[in-house]
Amino acid sequence: MRLRRRPWLVDVEPSRLSVRDMAAEAAAGIAQRPGRSVLTTLGTVLGVGAFVAILGLTSTASGQISEQFNVLTATTVTVKTVDERGFGESRGEGPATGTEPVDSAFPPDSDARITRLNGVETAGTWRRVHFESDPVIAASPEVRPGSSTSLGGISPVFAASPGMLRAVEASVTRGTPYNGFHERRGERVAVLGATAAQHLGITRLDSRPAVFINQQAFTIVGIIGDTRQMPEMLAGVIIPRGTADRLYGPASVESSEEMLIRTRLGAAALIAGQAPTALRPEDPGLFTAVPPPDPRTLREKVNQDLTGLFLVLAAICLTIGTLGIANTTFVAVLERRAEIGLRRSLGARPRHIAAQFLAESTSLGLLGGMVGTCLAIATVVGVAVVQDWTAVLEPVAVLPAPLIGALTGLIAGLYPALRAARIEPQKALRQ
Amino acid sequence: MTPVISLERISHTYAGPPPVTALHDVSLVVERGEYLAIVGPSGSGKSTLLNVIGLLDQVTIGRYLLDGVNVATLSDAERAAMRGGRIGFVFQAFHLLPYRSALENVMLAQLYRSAPRKARLAAARESLRKVGLQHRMEAMPTHLSGGERQRVAIARALANHPQLLLCDEPTGNLDSATAGTILDLLDELNNEGQTVLTITHDPLVADRAQRLVAIRDGRLTDEVGS
Structure with missing residues (x-):
């Protein structure tokens, strides 16, 4: 008998999950529990919001100093x-x-x-x-x-x-x-x-x-x-x-x-x-x-004085936000064991399961980051209007802010995603 | 023609400790178009047999050819693909995603195959039509009766045109009247040429099969033709 060199390989195409499908699954996962998703993102909203608001308010305030410096x-x-x-x-x-x-x-x-x-x-x-x-x-x-x-x-x-x-x-x-x-x-x-x-x-x-x-x-x-x-x-x-x-x-x-x-x-x-x-x-x-006095040195001094402390606070908010997302994602993994088993039975590989949960937590973080950035911009503009100041927002600080949220979501999702990938389908399906 | 399933003297031992041998020297051939039931009480090893046949677990000793392919030679990715493409699972608990419509649940079957969305939609529609749910495609699982839910699950299992429909206590969560309609559906699918393997402890379910295999203490004890 001739040794077969796996001639069926042509027939068996390895499972795969396109990025688009993964994003769609993540979106559906977030949308199916909207209330919980909103609560989960709260920490990231606060963290990223505080971060942007602090940078915005300091740059706005120091903008006023250079204005007074007429x-x-x-x-x-x-x-x-x-x-x-x-x-x-x-x-x-x-x-x-x-x-x-x-x-x-x-x-x-x-x-x-x-x-x-x-x-x-x-x-x-x-x-x-x-x-x-x-x-x-x-x-x-x-x-x-x-x-x-x-x-x-x-x-x-x-x-x-x-x-x-x-x-x-x-x-x-x-x-x-x-x-x-x-x-x-x-x-x-x-x-x-x-x-x-x-x-x-x-x-x-x-x-x-x-x-x-x-x-x-x-x-x-x-x-x-x-x-x-x-x-x-x-x-x-x-x-x-x-x-x-x-x-x-x-x-x-x-x-x-x-x-x-x-x-x-x-x-x-x-x-x-x-x-x-x-x-x-x-x-x-x-x-x-x-x-x-040179307006630039004046501005830098004010920035250093204020930003240092508040950025620490923002970092604390972000950490809490990360823990929040990690916690919720972990709970979701435990709750959705059957779904994980089903997906495995439909041909999903462990990495597809991990990718899906990572995509969900990252999207939550990104969402929180975007909402936080919007709220922060509104805050800075609001304060500026009340104080009759000119709002100053550095694009360098504002534009990447949602990505910080996404990053916290990604980090938060790492452990739950690994756990999800390790769930054995035969046990999960017998629930 | 290659049999759909060919188990050649397989054994399965759970590593433990202590190690437990759940399947002893099992041999079984399921031909294309057959309707086979495996019956046994709980603890008889039928779940292990289901996991092995469904590629959810690997054999310790022996050879398993699914659709002529020795599954031991496959990589994890290929095994996952075979599981998704050649086997259609039907579970006792249905396992429908609660926040997705019937159609979306059925479309999930082709998510991990590189099928474009349009093709997935068409396959899901056709599948739901086959199980008689063309009028409930957009319904959420919470708005479906138990029988309808199991029909959606069967539609999902059929979406990839699998070689084998693998049913694990398909009527375990249903009342007897509804169970009858589901079994009728399985009969109908088998009549159209679908290979069906049902694992159950319920003699009424087993009776519907053309061939009956009993399992006890990890051994196939007798084979009853019908």
Whole structure:
């Protein structure tokens, strides 16, 4: 007898299950117990939802920070003198009344030196004028006791270069601001802040009123109604820098000078680097220029602070979700032993059984992930609407989120699927 | 013509411990078109015989040719395919999927064969027509009577045009009147040429077969022609 080389093989085609059929069976498996499927996905919904919502809310919140970080601050550079090398220190104490020009950290032509730089719109220096005791500020030379407008320990008298008034975008409601002429000649003129003017009872300038600082008259040339920065100026008397230098001495430790530079958009960092050299080419180390903070570093910092903790919470939710799916799938395997036996009798191989349950758990995870992502997007948008923010959702975080759900479902299904594949059909069918 | 089933001195031992020999030196030939009943009380080894014939279990000693193919030479995948394609199982408990319609349950028979969906649908319809359920195709199992459910199960078993219809207590869950109609259906299928093998403890069911084989303590004791 000739040895047969399994000639029937042509006839026996191994069982197989197409991906499409497997997906259809998985869908049917999920759909046959909709209530349970919904409950099962809850953990994944929460996990993936928390994950997306946290990333969305942090990116939205940091988006607002960069929004607050607006054009105003992005174009402001502040230049300060390095404290321990302040010029005033070496020059002794007391209000100098001398008229001879004295050295200040900021040269007299600071405004011009800085404005010359490409990218600068306006620049000016300012300081609070230091008095030994609180200055008496009044609208007339005769001062009755108790009529002082002293604002406590802080001097309300500002010495500001003409450029400073432009740099803070002071809006002059009456009269005009003083200018370079007053500055150079040390003219005794003043600009009043709106609040100070109201306090002194000065509303009109056509009678050429004066303000008296310690009985010294200053002609009021203008009143400023508002500023975009340094609103404290509105409560003060602002005199030209040159005038202050002449009458009260230059900047000192008690009244350190600062410079405010308004740059064009995007030029702030560059100007911050150039300003010290432009002011004092022979000793730029005397100044520190503070550029506006970089919005990117700011955002990253916020992200790190918030995300770390919440991502841990999301991971915990996901773990619970995985356990939930694993549990339900396992129960389903036990419940459907007869079905497994039947499928085996219809030609299914163990791997087909495993694939079916894996497909079911993965679909549950994917479903949960999609629902969670949708809820999270709704949450982020809702919060943004309530807070009047702009919702920011990174596609990199949102689009793969349902896949995270699918992955948890796949992992959750591994053990139950293996168990299902190992069920012996003859025992399962005898139930 | 090759017999549908040819058991050549097979034995089956469960590994245990302790090892239990459920089938002793069983030989049996089932020819094409036969209607055979194997009867025996519970514990006689008839379930083991059913598992062996249905390729759900392997023999320990001996040779089993199904449709002329020595099943011991087959890979697991080929065995699964033979089980699905050449044998139609009919169970006592019907084993219908509860959330699928009659038609979907019957279509399941060809799920693991590379049959396209359209062909599966056509085969399932034809099969249901054969068992007289053309008017209940879309019904859910919960809305079917016991007899109708077993008809759906038989339709599912027939969908692949199997060489062998293997029935395990096919009327065990049915009242006697309904059982009669199911047995009538089996008679009818056999008359059309279908090979039928029924395993039962019920003499009434066994009586319907052309040939009767008794099993006791794992041995085929007598063979009664009818």
